[in-house]
Amino acid sequence: FHTVDYFVQLTKEMANLGADSICIKDMAGVLTPGTGFELVSRMKDAVDLPLQVHTHATSGISEMTYLKVAEAGADIIDTAISSFAGGTSQPATESVAIALAGLGYETGLDLDKLEKIANHFNPVRDRFRKEGLLNPKVKDTEPKTLIYQVPGGMLSNLLSQLTEQGLADRYDEVLQEVPKVRADLGYPPLVTPLSQMVGTQALMNVISGERYKMVPKEIKDYVKGLYGKPPVAIEPEIVTLIIGDEPVSTLRPADLLAPEMPGFETAIAKYAKSTEDVLSYAVFPKQAEDFLGRREDPFYDVPLQEVTVSLAVD
Template identity: 30%
Template sequence: MVNIAKETSYALANAYSLECWGGATFDVAMRFLYEDPWERLRTLRKLVPNIPFQALVRGANGVGYTSYPDNAIYDFSKKAVENGLDIFRVFDSLNYIENMRLGIDAAKKAGGVVEAAVCYSGDVASPNEKKYTLQYYLDFVDQLVQEGIHVLGIKDMAGLLKPESAKILIGSIRKKYPDLPIHVHSHDTAGISTASMLAAAAAGADVVDVAIDSMSGLTSQPPMGAITSALEQTGLGTGIRYADIQALNLYWSQVRMLYSCFEANVRASDSSVFDHEMPGGQYTNLMFQASQLGLGTQWTEIKRKYIEANDLCGNIIKVTPSSKVVGDFAQWMTSNNFSKEDVLARADELDFPSSVVEFFQGYLGQPVGGFPEPLRTKIIRNKPRIDGRPGTSLAPLDFKKIKAELRAKYGKHVTDADVTSYVMYPKVFEEFQSFVEKFGDLSVIPTRYFLGRPDIGEEMHISIEQGKTLIIRLMAVGPVVEGRAQRDVWFEVNGEVRAVSVEDKNSAVETVQRERATSDPGSVGAPMSGVVVEVRVKEGQEIKKGDPICVMSAMKMESAVTAPVSGHIKRVVVHEGDSINQGDLVVDIGH
């Protein structure tokens, strides 16, 4: 991004904004790239001073997956503007107006441009649509306009907006609010969004989202080159030169090749999205997660279960974090071979994923039309029930105290912005800090060498600051040091030979044959494959039916394993950090 930023600032000077921050940026930057999202914002801001920067903000969920105390959202918004953000595209994963109000007010008080987004689901042009009708959207827009927003966003996160629906929806809003700027965002999963964006423009939209051609299509946005070229013939030209788009495209097509090993195997459009309504941002993630959970061959079944899981939740708006609830639910149903009828019949005795339980408790807010009963009561049982905005019941955070604790743990370099990162993603931030403490700033390493080791004799040129470049050549890799899972590796750094002891994770892998659970009611097996993150019982402990035994995690999906019967713990056969497969024995309960 840094390499092409200056050229982008000239080529796309006419753009409404660059959507380059917020949303999953925090999670991905720290968890996978070991980069500071705030530093990314500041760096790009200096290089692109002329195009507004836009962030995707999940209303009361900020840039995280849950609700936070109100002062956390105000603090985040203030710091975002101070570090270079201009436009807040505020949405709520359930279109819950109370969560939206908080995000809107926080962005406004921070001095940002408030773009409030309506999340689009269903089909306004279909006579069969009973829930997410045109009138529903017009009423929701009325509520947002009353909040004093600057721009209206239509967020079609799954790519469900067909051209005729776009014409009806945008045309109706434009007729009612002639002067309200309208911004339309879609995904191209079904292959229809280019036509839909052109229809939206013709119906009165001011902005449509696009992606550079080589990064566009399928679960991404429609292609910039196609849409700008088509608009030039309609009197709605963007003023962005076709030749400039092609020049940027050449760069990004080369960059994309570096990441090709991570590409999901999505090679064609999927119009079944009109049935399952899976957001573009989730589609490839869920496909990857399914393969990691051993469900890769059941992708069609997962899509079918996604439809059933959405029905069980009450046909909700699906976008992060509510889409994660439906995705976790669908994977759990698939891996346990549960039908919708099974879930309804046995809801009061099953161990649901944590995200599903928290959704039904009300931790994300209130869905359109309310929660389905009696399913809600059966799933949450004796857990707290939240029937208003979740953040109102959360105590304000003491930022000074958090900063002091983080500085005591990681050092004086911890800033106020770091405190906000920690608030949104405590565990991810701590892992990121520990990693940087061990390896230093890895953002300076070229992508090729960040992702994989160099060949013997290959030279790496790493610029650590202006005018200071390290020329590093890999010379030799030694054998595994017995008992330590480490190797000595020899490098030549600017002509001098150095040996470094490197951890070899592959040599430390052990294959463990685990005991399987039996059909005995007290023999408790793992409901899914994953890692044990917490064990909550000890041998000899008395336990009641429904008490939590342990918490498991698989690809961001956490699930509590509870006791199917009352009794005492005879054996605990797992420990925190253990990787176990579905059906492996967790504990033995004696009657």
Template identity: 30%
Template structure:
């Protein structure tokens, strides 16, 4: 949620959604709710909260919190996760919430030239996305770049402005402006960057403290300096509460002249989420920054999420993090990445070494040149950190052994310049050793990218999926082609599973349990599970159920029972031609075939696990004797994938 102290300085607000005329930037400090996108459920629950639960509380929010600056309810990781794991259309989520909350501005996170994705897209995709987002109900766009690379920022800002949205230009914060020993990201750096964004016609200036490392004294210094230099532009501060000092920092921001600060409702606040909405509101009561919000309303809102949160217990970050932890000032892991990094570590077999991963995150960051860390640059640091733990590397041995290592694809892309240009350049000699002659990109990566023919994409997609598609569907595919195709196939096979209550969506019905599912207004299905049959030779079970009073049955493949146990050969230590999987994952792509001649350092295959991709190079020259794991094969660490005859 966002809290807004003082009067409104908005002078350049463009046209907004028809139901919101002036952003409601009123004369009190306003709270900005991370209701849906947000960092509340991204940071605490691996971005798994469903529209079903968001929609249920939305009428109460509309009625009780009309004074909010905005609700951040879209964008960032929620866009692809909603399709990937929740089997929901992100555009439908936006329209549903817009209908239920017509009186509070909506805010989304826009990754500059990356839009909602993790890599740079052609400019026409960015402009079309912003246009569609505004038409579907979005108002304020927090535009940022993972490296604070201004050319990438300007593309996003211009696209939002042309679409008629409110441009909130964000500066990603790292380091500590009060620490004189850290000279890279000092006060001068932030003031100069802010000056460029203000001159580029930003409507709102934002500080995006994605890791929660903005200490109270640093907040006073930074926000005070920005307010002195830019007296007329609204300032919005976003933070996380990983250290436990978030409330104190936001109060200092308010006193120093910030117009809006972020918070999360109490039961979804703290740790890697935002600081507590109730705590901030209570602390400001009776002061010049009194928000006017009622603590009773906040308590009712918090009670809803306290109950709903129990449904998502398997995704809790609290499995390893039980309280705030000041070690964030060392590792600087963004709050929105923490839970996902933990899940990724478990998938890579590093769950018991997560403390080592956190410590190595700092070392990986320094090895990369001490970069800004927010999606997708934070993923680059996280991938490298886990790679270093897997291979027992230190910052020093990483450089020494770089010639013989196959680095994560994200690290290679970064070193090539495909993400953008870091403010203090690339680290050498590591960059040269990682690239091994691969081409480098100077300047903005998407500047010369060929525009996507969206009409042709639409035609091809409609032929592939056999139905009429919308512009929004085409945009989802343009950014996440594989994810959209899988989502579309799943929905055509299983229908609108987003209508199911959350517990049933996650765990299914028990025998004799009944449920009413409203698939659309006025149309409800009454379903009762009656019995499950025995497993047949085809790996299926007959499922008996009652649908609206009539008994029916269907045969359902039992995917767990019908799995085959496959024992794969292992890569033998010391055998130079045995190329194994360095981590658990799926063989995403094979770059060679049996009989091919390969040279040392030639790419052989791409391995993928939890969004982490690694290109495996050949350690020797020779002939591909046998491919033991084809494309799509699931491997464990050490499985033999390719055998090369030296």
């Protein structure tokens, strides 16, 4: 379903809707160099908009893909400073810049400044590793992402779930089930939260020994239409298998939610100065109130101190 023709047509539709730029987001790191070249070439021919490519180094082919999309005319590519590059992150900025410069591309990047940035963040990376906040495994290369078209974060999550249940030996079975579940559900994009939902359903299918014998509430809500319209219509027999004869909504899911902005505006009125402030509070109530409060009150987070007063009486 997700063919080059599909994405070229989608690009035209976005341009007609008034898009200012287009970004190809390859969160799983599965865009191969050849497909990347064809995709970017045809999209650049189809629309006159800046085109950005975002991929991850999980599968080990990201640098080759970036070279080919640059040759095809991509205007922007996403990279990460070397301190945090590779694995589930992006290719290293410095390395890609040097390679492209050697091929005649003008990146506009100052390598001396990039080195200073890396020197600043290298100790931060090392500290995060020492404290256990940065797992070294996130830097691993995982070619299976190319076989199963599964994002790296989803792979590690599945392995963790299986290991906790003493079923790590069934990892490959679950990976083989993931694309089948994705097809059953109308080929949703494997990005949060759908990647976790599809992965969990594949896990349940394998563990239970019967497909869709156990179905999480989130998958049922998705099939009911509460996450929006799937890219491809779900087959009626799959719908019945998952939700029985319950109705499928064709409404815009957000139309089913009650308006909440007035309540948020009232709750944070003491500190909010803009819509952005209210939205920050809506998404992260505790953190936003703390930040906005400190912004307004210089003594907001100053601890009270005990003061002892001595009186001398003649």
